[in-house]
Amino acid sequence: MAARTEGDLTPLVTAAGVRRAFGPATVLDGVSLDLRRGEVAALIGGSGSGKSTLLRVLAGLDPDATGDVTVRGRSAVVFQEHRLLPWKRVAANVALGVRGPGVAARTAAALDEVGLADRGTAWPAELSGGQAQRVAFARALVREPDILLLDEPFGALDALTRLRMQRLFGRLRDRHGFAALFVTHDVEEALLLADRVLLLDAGTIAAELPIELDHPRAPDSPGFGPLRRKLLDLLGVPSTT
């Protein structure tokens, strides 16, 4: 492939014509998207529209998909369930598979960043759901990713923990500047966190909505309501008014 010279304008992730079928059912039918450096994009769509399938393809976890996917940089994945190994302590889970000098110090720094500096020697079973998901974030951070791919990362958490985790995500993103693509069902979450919302429907990216609101955002921020309405319209949810 020819070298690209656009520097920072080159997307970190490019997908073109991605297809995936399970038996006779085509789930992804020619998906094309890009993710720019430092950008946060939300991938939204109805249940069963193929969001998780697409994320797995972008993460390189689905050898049976076809099409072109290029990832420029280091990526890390966070899933809805924390996927910690129960027989390893928290710090060992974070450091799993990480090589190079200073792994212990990097692990400690990552745990500190997610507010769990004192839990490195705990077992996963001793953590709350929110803490376990923080460890999952630390495990991603310690890899110093350019790109974070997240599959409903807050979906299993109660409302208050979810809010705290959304804020933590915003702080981590500001500090590290990684690009992120996150799957969500939640229109408000997409509008609170994303620079751009991608709508997956009928196997393709059916719509894109830039979210040009200042941070920090709240549901009562100016401009939030009309964007919420627009996104719900795109999702086919009728107005109740």
Ligand SMILES: Nc1ncnc2c1ncn2[C@@H]1O[C@H](COP(=O)(O)OP(=O)(O)OP(=O)(O)O)[C@@H](O)[C@H]1O
């Ligand atoms: N390994 C698999 N084998 C067979 N079918 C699958 C497999 N993985 C996903 N599917 C099917 O592909 C479709 C898309 O699934 P996927 O989990 O990607 O959707 P989703 O948009 O993430 O859904 P949800 O929002 O409900 O989590 C579904 O119909 C699902 O049943």
